[in-house]
Amino acid sequence: MTDSSTGEDAAYGGRDPDALARRAGSRADPDRDQHFLVDDRVLDRIPGYLPDDADRSRLLEIGGGAGALTDRLLAAATAPSTAGATGDTAADATAEPGHVTVIERDGAFVDFLREEFAAAIADGLLDVVEGDALDVDLPPFSACVANLPYGVSSEIAFRLLPEKRPLVLMFQAEFAERMVASAGESEYGRLSVSAQHYADAEIVERVPKEAFDPQPAVESAVVRCTPRDPDYAVGDETFFLRFVKALFTQRRKTVRNAIRNTGHISGLDEPEAVVDAADEELLSSRPGTLEPAAFAALAELARERGSPTEA
């Protein structure tokens, strides 16, 4: 049984978030992107949003704080079954424990996590890495689960997405909605196309402000990203993403004018040559209505005809 009043118990998954925050001593500081999850029910559900077949042997958490989610991840991490029996490692109580790495920037919380989870560290189940998640080398990980620091959530997401691992990430709700939006929806934009280039993205839970302490200014949402190849091919991913970014700076214009006006962003020396070669129906539509595959086809045409310069 887990004793939530002390960090010495090696059972994981039941630590009380308020007790953890009290033991940590330093208060969560919103100016340092510190909004700790204090709702047990939300904390308990989050690891379960990993896809059923996700490899849970090496979990990564960004921003450990006082460790409430770290504790749940230590309970959820399981080594691949050597018996090869059910494959249902999440539900297999006999499965060997897996490994968790948590990256935290704030030294005071790093010290606390190392103390609170000393037994897990000694058992080789946990690494606490002190550093900025935007700079540190990412460890090998099979999946990432995190309540992200919102100030840098976009940069972190786009560090993680190209790794092609399942991700379960908490974002500001408005950001999450843009990430999962489909062509034609008002939230659809550069973020949707770029994120969905790497993964299927879906909101799996909306989380009210009251679930955090201190409370953030806005509602939050948990997004599950399940990696997959896109249903189109691009020869140059960097150019594709740059082209998408360029066109969405002109989302109210026609695609024709958006291509013409954004050569300085897309890097096209000859945007007019792209316009001359592209399909009329596509050119007279708006960027916000184009499916990702249409962007990809247009980007390929732009690469062939528009003399793009290197990024």
Ligand SMILES: C[S@@+](CC[C@H](N)C(=O)[O-])C[C@H]1O[C@@H](n2cnc3c(N)ncnc32)[C@H](O)[C@@H]1O
């Ligand atoms: C929203 S809190 C989440 C804390 C904890 N995981 C929870 O759910 O209660 C974000 C955490 O990320 C840390 N943080 C902020 N910016 C960071 C960065 N650039 N790299 C790593 N950690 C960061 C903060 O110190 C804070 O502990």
